[in-house]
Amino acid sequence: MKSRVLSGMRPTGALHLGHYHGALKNWVRLQDEYDCYYFVADWHALTTHYESREVIEKNVYDMVVDWLAAGLDPERCTIFIQSRLPEHAELFTLLAMGTPLGWLERVPTYKDQIDKLKDHDLATYGFLGYPLLQAADILIYKATYVPVGEDQASHVELTREVARRFNHLYGRAADFEVKAAGALAKLAKDDARYFEKQRKAFGETGAADALAKGEGMVRKAAASVEGWTDDDSELLLGHLRGAGKTILVEPQALHTEVAKLPGLDGAKMSKSYGNAVLMREAPGVVEKKIRGMMTDPARARRTDPGDPQKCPVWQFHKVYSDAATQDWVVKGCTTAGIGCLDCKQPVIDAIVREQQPWRERAETYLANPKQVHWIVEMGTERARTIAKQTMRDVRDAMGLNY
Numbered sequence: 261m262k263s264r265v266l267s268g269m270r271p272t273g274a275l276h277l278g279h280y281h282g283a284l285k286n287w288v289r290l291q292d293e294y295d296c297y298y299f300v301a302d303w304h305a306l307t308t309h310y311e312s313r314e315v316i317e318k319n320v321y322d323m324v325v326d327w328l329a330a331g332l333d334p335e336r337c338t339i340f341i342q343s344r345l346p347e348h349a350e351l352f353t354l355l356a357m358g359t360p361l362g363w364l365e366r367v368p369t370y371k372d373q374i375d376k377l378k379d380h381d382l383a384t385y386g387f388l389g390y391p392l393l394q395a396a397d398i399l400i401y402k403a404t405y406v407p408v409g410e411d412q413a414s415h416v417e418l419t420r421e422v423a424r425r426f427n428h429l430y431g432r433a434a435d436f437e438v439k440a441a442g443a444l445a446k447l448a449k450d451d452a453r454y455f456e457k458q459r460k461a462f463g464e465t466g467a468a469d470a471l472a473k474g475e476g477m478v479r480k481a482a483a484s485v486e487g488w489t490d491d492d493s494e495l496l497l498g499h500l501r502g503a504g505k506t507i508l509v510e511p512q513a514l515h516t517e518v519a520k521l522p523g524l525d526g527a528k529m530s531k532s533y534g535n536a537v538l539m540r541e542a543p544g545v546v547e548k549k550i551r552g553m554m555t556d557p558a559r560a561r562r563t564d565p566g567d568p569q570k571c572p573v574w575q576f577h578k579v580y581s582d583a584a585t586q587d588w589v590v591k592g593c594t595t596a597g598i599g600c601l602d603c604k605q606p607v608i609d610a611i612v613r614e615q616q617p618w619r620e621r622a623e624t625y626l627a628n629p630k631q632v633h634w635i636v637e638m639g640t641e642r643a644r645t646i647a648k649q650t651m652r653d654v655r656d657a658m659g660l661n662y
């Protein structure tokens with residue numbers, strides 16, 4: 261069975277090349293190797309855009325079209341919308357009960373974003389809680405890997421802590437100790453003493469050989485003790501490891517080397533900064549935008565040499581051009597052998613070429629919106645099956661199955 265991958269994206273605007281190279285391209289690649297779940301994080305968008313419902317409404321399905329255009333294949337991955345699964349909210353609520361406030365206040369993105377997004381009032385309960393909502397998104401699918409950018413690594417770390425705490429608080433039934441003692445009593449006296457010795461050693465020092473010896477004893481008991489059950493093995497192994505059942509799985513962040521594509525002005529590409537090239541931008545607009553791109557200010561005149569390191573166009577060449585073209589740029593720029601418009605042309609051509617299959621695929625989907633809805637519908641139901649099962653486990657563990 262393939263490991264599960266989960267990631268989400270906020271529907272706050274049409275996707276641009278920064279989204280593609282920073283995340284989406286990687287999502288497409290992961291489809292083959294993993295059981296991938298990708299969702300539209302519309303509730304997350306509301307944590308910052310709660311005053312602009314029309315932004316989110318408009319972008320939910322547009323974003324799915326961008327995903328499909330980029331090559332997400334509904335046959336090979338599961339695409340869904342967060343708000344269609346109230347289970348995420350239920351898990352968020354239950355996790356919120358035991359999550360220390362300090363864990364959320366310390367998440368670095370919290371203060372960063374409040375400073376950065378000055379035109380949004382982010383002194384809200386929802387915004388503080390949003391990394392915990394993200395934790396619920398991840399934990400509800402028991403995802404092994406979460407592909408996220410560096411900036412979100414702290415959210416995955418928080419998710420791990422939340423899972424650990426949950427398993428610690430609720431991972432063992434109230435009578436676990438009593439039952440484990442019952443299983444221990446089935447062992448011969450010497451074996452029981454030996455087992456307890458290994459358990460203590462492992463608990464105090466984490467020594468792997470003590471763990472292995474304890475596990476060996478459980479195997480021996482399973483093979484030789486009369487009336488031994490699988491439950492007995494399970495109980496003693498849980499007792500040995502000092503943990504109960506793993507109900508929520510600790511995920512790992514999946515950081516892949518991604519090419520960093522800046523905006524047209526060298527700052528981070530963002531639609532709200534007006535420096536973005538959209539994934540489905542018309543070729544004429546791509547050309548105009550790239551031709552207008554900022555360059556090394558030292559090249560005020562065609563005859564002034566420049567330094568690619570100081571030019572955002574060079575960052576584009578690093579993503580789009582082969583070694584020969586890159587050599588041509590470095591040589592031509594530093595000797596004033598080429599002009600900036602010459603330099604930009606291969607980038608324009610490469611972007612237009614890259615976009616061509618996106619445009620074609622998007623056209624098919626845009627002409628057939630029912631199909632897009634159907635894809636999301638199928639994905640949502642697939643996700644629901646897993647989310648429901650996890651919530652049953654969680655409610656059980658927390659004693660909420662009245």
Ligand code: TRP
Nearest residue numbers: 266267268269270301304394397
């Ligand atoms: N917080 C992520 C972002 O802003 C989006 C997101 C929401 C997400 N839930 C997630 C990403 C779960 C990965 C896993 O980009």
Ligand code: SF4
Nearest residue numbers: 556571573593600603
């Ligand atoms: Fe930038 Fe190319 Fe002009 Fe050099 S020649 S400044 S790399 S656009």
